[in-house]
Amino acid sequence: MRSVGQTALDRARAGDERAFRDLTEPYRDELRLHCYRILGSLTDAEDMVQETLIAAWRGLERFEGRASLRSWLYRIATNRCLNALRAAGRRRPPEPVPPFTPPEPTRRGEPTWLQPYPDTLLERVADGAPGPEARYSLRESVELAFVTGLQLMPPRQAATLVLRDVLGYPAAEVAVMLGTTETAIKGTLQRARVALERRRSGVDRERIPPPGSAPERELTRRFAEAFIAGDVDGVVSLLTDDAWLAMPPAPHEYHGPAAIAEFLRASFGWSGRGAARLLPTRANTQPAFACYLGEPTTPAGLLVLTLGRDRINAITRFLDSDLARHLPAAAERR
Structure with a gap:
């Protein structure tokens, strides 16, 4: 039968x-x-x-x-x-032209093609246990620092690391998937691990507030209030000394409170002509805000916050206005 x-x-x-x-x-x-x-x-x-x-x-x-x-x-x-x-090759989106003159960035970074992964989609992934050889949890493996690290290594290294360390497939099976040898997979994986850990070396996971915890809610509330008010000093007071601001698909990246403050003054000075709204959501398992400007409100991308113990380590503002289609229906109606 x-x-x-x-x-x-x-x-x-x-x-x-x-x-x-x-x-x-x-x-x-x-x-x-x-x-x-x-x-x-x-x-x-x-x-x-x-x-x-x-x-x-x-x-x-x-x-x-x-x-x-x-x-x-x-x-x-x-x-x-x-x-x-x-x-x-990497399909690079066109670089947006800002409606104001931004200050000179700390660097012009990669990857400009990076997009967020809304938690509304992540929740639909079956919560199956990975293979016994997996090294990263589902939460870790979709955080922005992790995904960015994958983009900065050769694609076969990234694929090998995901198949082995995220999904937990045995080396022999990954070798069949990628049409190579088990020995080659072991070497590729070792190089990928070194590259990823170098990228994530400053992340102290034990000090990150748990999702939905009181410390996370308080920090994100203070950020939203300062951001909506155009309070540059208020936003900067919440940043670590090593904080970064990035804005894919724009390549501009700003490092440190002083550089970020200079950018925010230019940005708030322009956007201050219309009311700004931030609707809380989540992306890449991190706290995030859907951004809207003006009346009637126009989608203006998604802000994703990378938190430390009691400060913000990074602000990533994704400028793609189409991201709103992945927001929870309740947020869209507000």
Whole structure:
């Protein structure tokens, strides 16, 4: 007697699209998150999931069942992401032109293609336990510092680290997924770990306020009040001495309270002509605010805060106004 799963697979192989959707739909959300980690862009990740499912549908007859269907889909998705990066290089969004003259940035940073990952989408990912060799939790592996670190290493290193240290696939299985040897995977993984830890070396996770905790709520409330009031000193008083301000897809990055204050004075001086609103939400498991300007309100991107123990380590303002479509419906109606 064939199992229900095998029967569905047989129907899908025979051309039953509904059976194929029943088989693959449970993995759509986690595949999107996987592609996002490698690509750093939610828009690109959504496109890549569609390509993955199309490729899986067309190649279903070649699925031999030696690995699980989930692993097979991850193999396709990973290689689709890597092929896309090799074929066209990093697709850089056009640099926005600010409506005011910003001060000279501390540096012009990467990656400008980075987008946030709203927690409303993250909550849809099945809370399955990763493989026994995983080193990072779901929460850690979607934080902005982690995703940014992945973008700054060669794509195959990033893919190897995600497959091994986030998803916990064994080295032998990752070697099959990436078409290489287990020895090569071990070497690539070691280099990726060193690069990522160097990027995250200043993060003291034990001192970060837990999500939804009173310290987190108090710090984000004070930030929102100062930001809405255009109170530069109030915002700066909440920053660590080593804080950064970034604004993807603009490459401008400002380091330290003095540089950030100079930028905020220019920005608040321009936006002060219209009322600003911040609606609380979450992205990349971090506290965030949807930004709206003027009357009637116009979407103005998303602010994501990276917190330390009692101060803000980084402010990332994503300027893409289309991000509002991923906000909770309740926030959109306010």
